[in-house]
Amino acid sequence: MSSADALxxxxxxxxxxxxxxxxxxxxxxxxxxxxANWLAACGLAALPDKARVMLVPxxxxxxxxxxxxxxxxxxxxxxxxxxxxxxxxxxxSDQLFAAADENxxxxxxxxxxxxxxxxxxxxxxxxxxxxxxxxxxxxxxLLLPESDDGxxxxxxxxxxxxxxxxxxxxxxxxxxxxxxxxxxREVGADEIEARLVAALDAPPIDLRQGxxxxxxxxxxxxxxxxxxxxxxxxxxxxxxxxSLVTLVRQNVAASQVDGESLALARQVLPEASDxxxxxxxxxxxxxxxxxxxxxxxAPVAGLMSAMQDAPGVSLTALSRDxxxxxxxxxxxxxxxxxxxxxxxxxxxxxxxxxxxxxxxGGRTLADITVRS
Numbered sequence: 584m585s586s587a588d589a590l591x592x593x594x595x596x597x598x599x600x601x602x603x604x605x606x607x608x609x610x611x612x613x614x615x616x617x618x619a620n621w622l623a624a625c626g627l628a629a630l631p632d633k634a635r636v637m638l639v640p641x642x643x644x645x646x647x648x649x650x651x652x653x654x655x656x657x658x659x660x661x662x663x664x665x666x667x668x669x670x671x672x673x674x675x676s677d678q679l680f681a682a683a684d685e686n687x688x689x690x691x692x693x694x695x696x697x698x699x700x701x702x703x704x705x706x707x708x709x710x711x712x713x714x715x716x717x718x719x720x721x722x723x724x725l726l727l728p729e730s731d732d733g734x735x736x737x738x739x740x741x742x743x744x745x746x747x748x749x750x751x752x753x754x755x756x757x758x759x760x761x762x763x764x765x766x767x768r769e770v771g772a773d774e775i776e777a778r779l780v781a782a783l784d785a786p787p788i789d790l791r792q793g794x795x796x797x798x799x800x801x802x803x804x805x806x807x808x809x810x811x812x813x814x815x816x817x818x819x820x821x822x823x824x825x826s827l828v829t830l831v832r833q834n835v836a837a838s839q840v841d842g843e844s845l846a847l848a849r850q851v852l853p854e855a856s857d858x859x860x861x862x863x864x865x866x867x868x869x870x871x872x873x874x875x876x877x878x879x880x881a882p883v884a885g886l887m888s889a890m891q892d893a894p895g896v897s898l899t900a901l902s903r904d905x906x907x908x909x910x911x912x913x914x915x916x917x918x919x920x921x922x923x924x925x926x927x928x929x930x931x932x933x934x935x936x937x938x939x940x941x942x943x944g945g946r947t948l949a950d951i952t953v954r955s
Contacts, residue, residue: 589635589783590621592715593723593740594706596641603740605776607783612776619713635718635783638710640790642723642744642753644702649692649749657687664693672697680795684788692749696722696788703795718797719783720790724751726778727770734762737770882909882933882953889927895920899948909953918947928953 589607604621606614616624630636648668652660661683669676680703684694703720710717723739727746734747736754743754750761791797883901886909890896893915900912915921918939928935938950 588631588633589637589780590630590715591637591639591779591783592621592710592717593639594641594709595741596643600741605779607780610780612780629714636710636715637779637783637786638706638715638717638720639723639726639740639779640698640702640706640720642739642742642751643756644698645722645724645790646697647722647724647751648695648697650695651692653689655689657689660689661686661693664695668695668697674699680790680793682788682790682792694725694788696725696790698790700794703790707795716797717791719786720795721782721786722751722788722790724753725787726775726782727751728774728778730768733766733768735768735770737775738772739775881955885928885931885933886911886924886953889924889931892927893920893923896924907954911951911953913949913951914942914946916946918949921947921949925949925951 587609591605593603595602601617603617605612606625614625650664652663665681665683669679669681672679678700679697680700681695681697686693724744724746726739727735727737727744730747734745736745745754745757896913896915899914902910913921925937934954936952940948942948
């Protein structure tokens with residue numbers, strides 16, 4: 584945000600009155616007006632993105648206090664001043680909002696501005712309704728210059744304001760007893776305008792703090808985002824390369840083992856061209872001897888296939904002898920259903936035996952053996 588392009592809006596005390604506004608360009612007020620038509624009056628569709636917006640609330644609705652804590656560090660003194668003002672207020676402290684200045688000199692009094700929380704919310708909602716999110720909110724009375732001797736007075740955004748060494752208030756609240764014989768200097772419009780512009784960069788107090796601080800939208804750094812994307816890509820590429828190298832190593836190791844296995848197998852089967860051929864031939868040779876995995880899995884597969892044509896047959900027992908012969912018990916309501924299975928096994932080239940029996944429930948049983 585920059586005061587090179589800014590909008591200053593002074594809010595009226597009465598709801599029926601119109602706000603006044605000032606357009607600032609390159610540190611100078613170039614246009615003023617009343618109402619909420621500043622965009623149209625300035626010939627703008629919208630304020631520039633970097634334009635600074637300052638809100639000046641009514642002087643009568645922001646109370647100012649000067650509190651000294653010379654024995655405390657500046658930061659602690661500010662906090663103590665703010666809490667002390669809230670504690671001594673007429674209204675409950677939870678209904679008020681207090682903000683202290685940035686005075687870093689413990690010898691000087693801290694200025695504390697106090698406003699009702701409801702007023703703060705109202706001002707910000709009004710600004711939001713008109714498409715604004717103020718960067719700073721400055722009490723009107725502090726736009727008058729400081730006075731070490733006597734008082735200064737001037738018109739701040741349509742209201743007559745009086746400021747002394749340790750007080751600031753609207754002129755209609757300045758009792759003669761407060762002023763006494765102290766001199767009062769009138770501040771001209773040019774000096775007040777200069778202080779309005781200066782407050783854009785160095786506000787005497789900014790009420791946009793604490794609970795009412797402006798939320799800053801963080802912009803995405805596209806260069807940083809691009810760097811993150813590159814690093815993510817490099818990490819992903821490294822992970823893929825590691826996986827690829829692992830697979831290659833595993834394949835090389837597997838090929839080496841296959842080569843060694845094939846060399847050993849050729850001592851038994853010289854014409855073998857790959858490991859799969861050797862495994863199949865060994866299964867067949869073991870099956871011929873009644874051993875090996877093929878001797879068991881082949882008859883089981885044949886039995887399951889034969890049973891598909893006989894849905895009424897169930898398998899109640901299955902085992903394998905040491906010599907590779909398959910033993911099974913079939914059960915069915917009718918002997919004809921079991922015969923369908925036995926005929927299918929014989930047709931598939933298996934050697935079978937069958938011993939019929941009957942269970943207590945009346946079902947037909949058959950204890951069979953199957954050999955390849």
